[in-house]
Amino acid sequence: MAQHPEATVHAEPARIPHPSGEQTDNVWDDDHEPTRAIPRITERARGDAPVGSPLAGLRERVEALRDRYLDLDVPDLDNLVVRYGAVEQDEVVTFLETRSKQQRAGKISTGRMAVLANCDVLVRACRGIYVRDGDDLVPLLGDEAPVFGDDELAEELGTEPGRAIEAILAFYPRQGHIQQHADQVMRLSGMDTSAPGLLG
Secondary structure, rough: OOOOOOOEEOOOOOEEEOOOOEOOEOOOOOOOEOOOOOOHHHHHHHHOOOOOOOOHHHHHHHHHHHEEEEEEOOOOOOOOOEEEEEEOOOHHHHHHHHHHHHHOOOOOOOHHHHHHHHHHHHHEEEEEEEEOOEEEEEOOOOOOOOOOOHHHHHHHHOOOOOOOHHHHHHHHHOOOHHHHHHHHHHHHHHOOOOOOOOOO
C-alpha cells in the first residue's frame, strides 16, 4: 500500500450532496430526512453584531468550524478516502443518549451502543467518499462524491438502500477503526474526546 498521511485538515465551504445529486447544506440520515446542519451565517446576520463583540466572535467561530474538513484514508483499502466535516458536541451527546436508550430498552447490547454512536458521528460528518488518484481525489461514484446512505453506494455495496450504518460497517469492519476516525472527527470539531459523556 502506498504510504500517505492518514489525515489532512482543510478549510473550505461545506456542500453536502443529497442522494439525488442535488447540492444542499443539510445532512441526510438513514431515511434521507434532513437533520440540523451547522448554521450558515448570512451577510445580514454578520452586520447585526458589532465588530469585536462577543456575538461576532461566536459567529466567526461557527463559520471556521463549518468550513473545516478532514480527509481520512480507509484502513486496509488502498487509495480510498472519506472526507469528514465538523460536528457539534450537542449532536454527539444526542447520538449517545439515543443509543443509550436503545441499550436500556434491550434493543442493542452495551458493547454495540458505543459502536453505533461512533457510526452516527461518521454518518453525520461524512461529506464525500473519494478515490486517491496520485495527488488528486476523485469521487468514488459519478461526478459527485457519494456519502454514507446514498442509494447508489448501497447498490454497489449490496447493502440496504438508505441504511447509512450498514455502509459504514462495510467500510470499517473493525470496530477500533470506527472509534479512531470518530475520535479524529470530534477533535477536528474542537472536542476533548477524553471528557466524560463523550464516546470512548
